Amino acid sequence: MRREMQLKLALFTPVKCALCSTLLLRPRSLAAPKPFSTSYSPWRGLQSWRASPLNEDRRWGSNGPEPLPSPQSPPYTEFEADDDPTASASSLSELGALVLSTSDPLAKSKLSHLAFSRWRRERLGIGVAKPPDRPARPSKPYLVSPKEIPAPKQSGLPLNAYMLHNLAHVELNAIDLAWDTVVRFSSHSDVLGEGFFDDFAHVADDESRHFSWCSQRLAELGFRYGDMPAHNLLWRECEKSSGDVAARLAVIPMVQEARGLDAGPRLVQKLVGFGDCRTSRVVGRIAKEEVAHVAVGVFWFMLVCEKLGRVPCTTFKDLLKEYEVELKGPFNYSARDEAGIPRAWYDESFMAKENKAEQLSEVYERLACIISMEKENSSLNTGMH
Incomplete structure (x- = not known):
């Protein structure tokens, strides 16, 4: 199975082969949707999410998300027009590479929004860029194995800040995961089509807003991101799928981000039980918005499988087995159904x-x-x- 998938997916690696010629004869874009398997029902909100205007609600106010107190004229938002850190970039992939090379978490979040804003405003080309082997990271939090993550009582943080810190870490990684997908597969934009890259740049923008909310709420509680160790499991999963676009879609949005759909309601209940309704609303809103990101992954996975002539369900399971990715419950069936993941797959x-x-x-x-x-x-x- 491994060799077969590598050959069939060679169009998404630097080496092209004769087996791909049927897909590369005047490359047919994957952007135009085609009929899918009858077991797949796309998320109903997908088209409205794609067509939505730039979301400037990067602050969590008393009644929920809102723009920053003193918003500047778009597209710069957090940066002065004469100090645009993206000025050297001339394509979407170069913008993504800039974000990946930024180590400060808040700067990365702001730069991610600025990059997507510029892409939307100027409709730059996708271009071609090379992502760093690993995204730039701050000196803190210390990255340890999942087994070394301290329990809440040993972390030095109250339970609400502990859960919020873990979520902030997930959201920061999610910014990089989305931009890495844009940059890593940018050399195959003629095959994947502009829609693929626009979707994942949009995901990165959402994730940057989520990190901004988490960071703000941590500060309100008297803490900040980096106050406790975190694990590098998410990025290790990303590295596994660095040469295979089908595997990237299966492993990241359809497994890792889908776990967020499962965990979101449980976190909300714990925070309500702890007495922190403000943080529970932040977490609940993030969980709700993650449906779009899972749905995007399912949509493109189905389309890639269709172009390769493969059965999506079998391919999904084979890839998880090949890359040693484990599916763990309990599952949030309603959210997964909404995102379009058929239950028989997981x-x-x-x-x-x-x-x-x-x-x-x-x-x-x-x-x-x-x-x-x-x-x-x-x-x-x-x-x-």
Whole structure:
């Protein structure tokens, strides 16, 4: 399976082969949607999310998201017009590379929004750029293995700040994951099409806004991002899929970000129980907006599989097995259904029920066939007498 997938997906790596010629004869863009499998139902809000104007609500006010207190004229927002840090970039991929090379978390968040704003305003070309091997990171938080992450009582942070810090770490990584997807596969824009890159730059902008909310709320609680260790698991998963666009879509939005859909409601309940309703509203809003990011991953995964002539469900499972990615419940079925991930792809118990139903259906069909044949034989015998 590994060799077969590598050959078939070679169009998304620097080496091109004859097996890809059918896809590369005057490259057909993947941007135009085509009919999907009947088991896939795209997120209903996908088109409105794509067409939505720039979201400047980067502050969490008393009633929820709102623009910064003294918003400057777009597109600079947080930067002065004569001090535009993106001025040296002339393409979307170069803008993404700038974000990936920025180590300060708040600066990375602001620069991500500025980059997407400029892309939307100027409609730059996608271009071609090379991402850094790893995104630039601040000196804190210290990155440790997941087993070394301190428990809440040992972290030195109250429970609400502890959970918020973990979420901030996820959102900061998500900024880099989205921009890495844009930059890493930029050399194949003729095949993937502009829509692919626009979607993931949009995801990066959303994630930067989420990090801004988390950072603000941490400051209100008297803490800041970096006050406790964090793990590097998310980026390790990203590195696994660095040469395979189908694997990137399966592993990151369809597994890692989907876990956010599962965890979001539980975090909200814990924060309400802790008595921090303001933080619970922040977390709840972020979880709600993550549906779009999972939906984008599912949409493009389905389209890539269609172009490669592969069965999406089988391909998804094979890729997770190949890259040793584990699916863990409990699952938020309603949010996953909304995002468009078929349950049979990730829930073995649901798949077992489906298989049992199919087997019963086959039995019923055979019985109906036997009964029909018996009736025919009976009528023939009657006629002969």
